[in-house]
Amino acid sequence: MAKRRVVVVTYSGSQALDITGPVEVFVTATRLLDLPDAGYLVECISAQAPLVRTCSGLAIEAAPLEAGDGPMDTLLVPGGWGLHDALADDALVSWIAAAAARSRRVASVCGGAFLLAEAGLLAGRRATTHWAYSADMARRYPDVVVDPKPIFVRDGRFVTSAGVSTGIDMALSLVEEDHGPRLALEVARYLVLFFKRHGEQSQFSAVMDAQFATDAPIRAAQEWALDNLGRPLLVADMAERANMSPRHFARVFRREAGVTPGRYVERARIARGRRLLETTELPVTSVARRCGFTTSETFLRAFSRTVGVTPTEYRDRFQTTSVAGVVVDPDRVGAAHR
Numbered sequence: 001m002a003k004r005r006v007v008v009v010t011y012s013g014s015q016a017l018d019i020t021g022p023v024e025v026f027v028t029a030t031r032l033l034d035l036p037d038a039g040y041l042v043e044c045i046s047a048q049a050p051l052v053r054t055c056s057g058l059a060i061e062a063a064p065l066e067a068g069d070g071p072m073d074t075l076l077v078p079g080g081w082g083l084h085d086a087l088a089d090d091a092l093v094s095w096i097a098a099a100a101a102r103s104r105r106v107a108s109v110c111g112g113a114f115l116l117a118e119a120g121l122l123a124g125r126r127a128t129t130h131w132a133y134s135a136d137m138a139r140r141y142p143d144v145v146v147d148p149k150p151i152f153v154r155d156g157r158f159v160t161s162a163g164v165s166t167g168i169d170m171a172l173s174l175v176e177e178d179h180g181p182r183l184a185l186e187v188a189r190y191l192v193l194f195f196k197r198h199g200e201q202s203q204f205s206a207v208m209d210a211q212f213a214t215d216a217p218i219r220a221a222q223e224w225a226l227d228n229l230g231r232p233l234l235v236a237d238m239a240e241r242a243n244m245s246p247r248h249f250a251r252v253f254r255r256e257a258g259v260t261p262g263r264y265v266e267r268a269r270i271a272r273g274r275r276l277l278e279t280t281e282l283p284v285t286s287v288a289r290r291c292g293f294t295t296s297e298t299f300l301r302a303f304s305r306t307v308g309v310t311p312t313e314y315r316d317r318f319q320t321t322s323v324a325g326v327v328v329d330p331d332r333v334g335a336a337h338r
Helices: 016-033 083-087 090-101 112-118 131-140 166-179 181-190 216-226 235-241 246-257 261-279 284-290 296-307 311-318 330-336
Strands: 004-010 040-046 051-053 059-061 072-077 103-109 152-155 158-161
Touching: 004 016, 004 090, 016 040, 016 103, 016 166, 016 181, 040 059, 072 090, 072 112, 083 112, 090 103, 090 112, 103 112, 103 166, 112 131, 112 158, 152 166, 158 166, 166 181, 216 235, 216 246, 216 261, 235 246, 235 261, 246 261, 261 284, 261 296, 261 311, 284 296, 284 311, 296 311
Parallel strands: 004 040, 004 072, 072 103, 103 158
Antiparallel strands: 051 059, 152 158
């Protein structure tokens, strides 16, 4: 065996965690293997060598771009607030295209997918990026099949991951691919990652969750809805709390919240369902009822459509251990602090 060469491209304004997250996974895997010729040899390279200032102000030591010449196992490209300037750097984009041809596989974190697309590497391929930038990526690179939901996407030898911390999930999957699931789980345990998410897991972000409006009457209706998710919720009921007609309320609500009242309620119910699945042993049928779904089948369909996995699969990956076997209702705990 020989150590697998991982080359990380860095640039001014790149995201520190996009770089350090995957690097820590590869380095930890190498330490846990504890074999002289196994694991990973990680190199950071940059046109701004020897010190590259990330967008958080942290400096990363890097070798010049030419140090990244030659064959490599994995090429890793991060995102960051400096992405705009990096995309305009023709020499960097050309280097990435050439380096990709010398790599067994190519990976990106967050906005790094833009650099891969700019280099022409993702044409006709499925890819992902941070949910906040996915629409922009789809417009800018119409030949790329942009999927905003998964935390990482594998298409052939190209692996693209979503926002920031998902680079860790992606790196764990690469370790699993190279050395098997036992080592990947040991790395996750050592780094105190309480679960290892698979690629098709949805990006659990603000875009997936119910958001409060700034308009006071709409916010009041939202808060009332959250306190009454277990009962049938009609637009007319919510409009009454906002002191508006249902038609006017629906129009203002969509403008303020970005979704219809019905979609808002569904997202809020899914969010409650996630908390109950994470923190209780309640059967899925009981979870569905407490969230206001009329049947468990309706809950299953809505949950799978929104989250990307079934309620049972979600619980298997995210459930925390209950204290002394006591089932805690997070909604009652939350109500006590409101």
